[in-house]
Amino acid sequence: MKLTTTNHLKSEIYMPITPKPVWTPLEKPLSECKVGFASACGAHLKVQKPFATAGDSSWREIPKTVTPEELMVTHGGYDNSDVNRDINCMFPYQRLIELENEGFIKEFADINVGFMGGGGIEEEFKNVTGPAIAKIMKEQNCDIVVLTAG
C-alpha cells in the first residue's frame, strides 16, 4: 500500500518530536558518587516565593539541612494531597540523606532544586532554567542527579 498520497503535505496536528539522545555514562561505583536531586513537583521553602501555578519557569534552591515542616509545594498540575502529607513522596531528600549516612552513596548534595514542571514557556525551560539547574549541580561536583517528574 502506498502511504504517501500527497507530497509535502503538513499535518495540522502538532506532533512533538522526541529529541536526539543525550548521554553521560557513569564511571564510578555509587559509593564514590555525589548525588544531587531536582524535582518538577513545585517544592520550595515556606519562606521562599511560591510558584505561579499557571506557569512558572523559575526554580528554588533547597538546602539539605531543612526540616520537612519548612518545605511545601505549590503546583497547579497534580493532586498535592500525598506530597502535603509527606514531602518525600516527590522530594525524597530524607531518603537520600539516609543513603549517604549508610554509605550507599558517597555524598548527598548540600543544595537541591525545586521547580514547577508541566507548564510555562518551553523555550525558557530549555534555554534558561535547565542550564541554570545543571550549573548548580555541576558547581557542586555532582556525579549523579536524581529527578522526580512526569
Place this chain on the structure above:
Amino acid sequence: MQRAIESVGISTIIIAALPPVVRQQGSPRAVAPHVPMGANAGEPHNVEMQTAIVKAALIAITEMDSPGIIKSLPYEYNAKV
C-alpha cells in the same frame, strides 16, 4: 531538565509516574514505579518503599547502557481519592 543536566556531564535518572511522557521527551534514563502522579518516590510516610524506589533508581544508572531505557519498578501504591 534532565537532558540539560545530562548534557553538562552528569549522569541522571528520572523517577516517573508517566513513562510515555518521559519517553516522548527524550529522557536518557528512567524508572517507573506503579504510583500516581504526585507520589513518584512512593507512598506518604512509607520509608521502606521510598528507600527502595530511590535505591532502585540509583542502581538502574549503573545498569543502563544506552539512552532511552525505562525500567518498571515492582513497587505499587494507589492513592485513596
